[in-house]
Amino acid sequence: MGRRKLVVGNWKMNGMRAHLDEVEAIGAVAAAHPDVEVGLCLPATLIMAGFERRGAAFIGAQNCHMDFSGAYTGSLSAEMLAEAGASWVITGHSERREARGETNADIAAKSVAAHNAGINVILCVGETLAVRDAGRAEQVVADQLLASLPEGAAADWLAVAYEPIWAIGTGRIPTIEAVATMHAALRAALASRIGAEADKVRMLYGGSMNGDNAADLMGIADVDGGLVGGASLTAAKFAPIIEAADSKLAAAA
Numbered sequence: 001m002g003r004r005k006l007v008v009g010n011w012k013m014n015g016m017r018a019h020l021d022e023v024e025a026i027g028a029v030a031a032a033h034p035d036v037e038v039g040l041c042l043p044a045t046l047i048m049a050g051f052e053r054r055g056a057a058f059i060g061a062q063n064c065h066m067d068f069s070g071a072y073t074g075s076l077s078a079e080m081l082a083e084a085g086a087s088w089v090i091t092g093h094s095e096r097r098e099a100r101g102e103t104n105a106d107i108a109a110k111s112v113a114a115h116n117a118g119i120n121v122i123l124c125v126g127e128t129l130a131v132r133d134a135g136r137a138e139q140v141v142a143d144q145l146l147a148s149l150p151e152g153a154a155a156d157w158l159a160v161a162y163e164p165i166w167a168i169g170t171g172r173i174p175t176i177e178a179v180a181t182m183h184a185a186l187r188a189a190l191a192s193r194i195g196a197e198a199d200k201v202r203m204l205y206g207g208s209m210n211g212d213n214a215a216d217l218m219g220i221a222d223v224d225g226g227l228v229g230g231a232s233l234t235a236a237k238f239a240p241i242i243e244a245a246d247s248k249l250a251a252a253a
Contacts, residue, residue, distance in 0.1 A: 006225035009232025025235035027055020051085025060088030078117035104147035111150035155200035167207030183222035211240030
């Protein structure tokens with residue numbers, strides 16, 4: 001399957017206007033690797049300014065509300081984010097599920113709202129270490145994906161990111177074999193719901209991807225890119241990941 005690699009930085013609660021030079025530098029790296037789709041999901045305060053400095057990278061958001069408008073102090077609708085310049089949004093990140101109690105139904109609703117606003121979605125799923133150690137990882141995460149899957153899910157607006165919760169920011173990652181098994185299980189789960197369309201959906205690995213391990217991870221058949229945390233905060237650290245994605249495309253050609 002010729003799925004275009006997708007590499008997305010998630011800046012989380014990091015970044016001030018002083019860091020917009022890094023957005024511009026990453027956009028320049030993206031321009032040098034046009035076969036890879038590159039983006040940055042920025043804090044909401046930087047979306048508008050980041051959009052102006054994005055170069056060849058897209059700008060995304062890290063969360064959205066499920067409703068168009070309403071009495072939701074501190075929340076942002078997908079329409080607001082789209083107007084600010086976001087063309088992608090992350091839904092279901094473990095830090096939202098775990099710390100904010102977001103349910104599978106919440107995440108599905110947010111994903112639908114984003115799609116209705118013309119924003120593409122990166123839907124995150126992943127397991128705890130206890131689930132992994134119990135030997136239930138693939139089943140639990142596949143069930144989570146299906147329970148979070150928005151209506152009308154299709155490859156032209158949805159990507160899936162597998163992020164083992166215990167690997168995020170720890171430098172510890174699953175084995176290559178474990179990642180391959182999980183991504184294959186997730187694609188099979190998708191196929192059970194959306195049929196052949198599942199072959200077109202891009203699946204990202206998230207959880208301590210960096211310049212040292214990106215090539216190995218993106219060499220896995222069902223890994224179509226990465227959702228990158230700390231290593232996306234500077235062009236110097238993010239560039240090797242983008243380059244690894246491009247090299248895997250060239251090797252497959």
